[in-house]
Amino acid sequence: MNLCRSAAITLLSLLIALATLAGSASASPTVITASVRASFDLTAAAAESTVRVRLKSQYSELSLLSAQYDSREVQIRALHDQNAESLIVVREAIKNIDQASVARLTAAVSSAKERYQPLFDQYSVLNKRISLLKGLKDKTLNSVLKAQSEAMKLLVQLARQEIRDKEALLKAAKDTRTKRVAAARKILAGMDNAQISMKSQKSAASALNKRLTADWSDFKAAVRKQNSVLAGQSLSSMVSGYRQIAASKLKIIELEQKIAAIITATHKQIGT
Numbered sequence: 001m002n003l004c005r006s007a008a009i010t011l012l013s014l015l016i017a018l019a020t021l022a023g024s025a026s027a028s029p030t031v032i033t034a035s036v037r038a039s040f041d042l043t044a045a046a047a048e049s050t051v052r053v054r055l056k057s058q059y060s061e062l063s064l065l066s067a068q069y070d071s072r073e074v075q076i077r078a079l080h081d082q083n084a085e086s087l088i089v090v091r092e093a094i095k096n097i098d099q100a101s102v103a104r105l106t107a108a109v110s111s112a113k114e115r116y117q118p119l120f121d122q123y124s125v126l127n128k129r130i131s132l133l134k135g136l137k138d139k140t141l142n143s144v145l146k147a148q149s150e151a152m153k154l155l156v157q158l159a160r161q162e163i164r165d166k167e168a169l170l171k172a173a174k175d176t177r178t179k180r181v182a183a184a185r186k187i188l189a190g191m192d193n194a195q196i197s198m199k200s201q202k203s204a205a206s207a208l209n210k211r212l213t214a215d216w217s218d219f220k221a222a223v224r225k226q227n228s229v230l231a232g233q234s235l236s237s238m239v240s241g242y243r244q245i246a247a248s249k250l251k252i253i254e255l256e257q258k259i260a261a262i263i264t265a266t267h268k269q270i271g272t
Helices: 002-024 033-045 048-093 099-132 139-188 191-222 226-270
Strands: none
Touching: 033 048, 033 191, 033 226, 048 139, 048 226, 099 139, 139 226, 191 226
């Protein structure tokens, strides 16, 4: 029960770590409602023609970038969830590398030792008896006991050799397992740099999101007052912010894909 509880805690910790890295899926900070659109249309209509054209162009690009934001967020979440599940599977596969073989050979060694222990005990008792009777002048008894000891010695040597052979096979299996586990973990460790880069990209995107939220509030206030200058400034800042976020999210997608490829390569190395 303690082992099951420990495994459950480990799995939960892994999932929490992965969830923290990925971040929660969130919608675009700029939610364009009918009310906002109506206020913008009035602001644009009241502006000079050149300003009106620029405002509409910026607003259209903002709408496209906002939709792209949501689309990429969904893509990132899907890739991350798939990687999280695959990572749990591959870590379990690494843990199970050659486990069945090692367990079988371990059982074979234990079985051989148990099977031959009575022989070893008898041989030990016999040799102790010979040692105790050395001082006696009963040559016939000594001769019989020594003959028995010599005969049993061969059987003991064969038994010990069989055990040594089985132990050698077990050691070789353990060494092979150790090397295979290390090789798999080395491949999987290739995720580390990708995860560090992803964390950096998410941090940058998070800071930009805060800026977008502030710009969006300024924009809504500007269009309510039909202030085309402030509206234009807010739009310009938001478009710039969205472009930077788009680059970050594209990089995150590439990093998630890189992690997926590393997990696949690890599975291939394991042979699963």
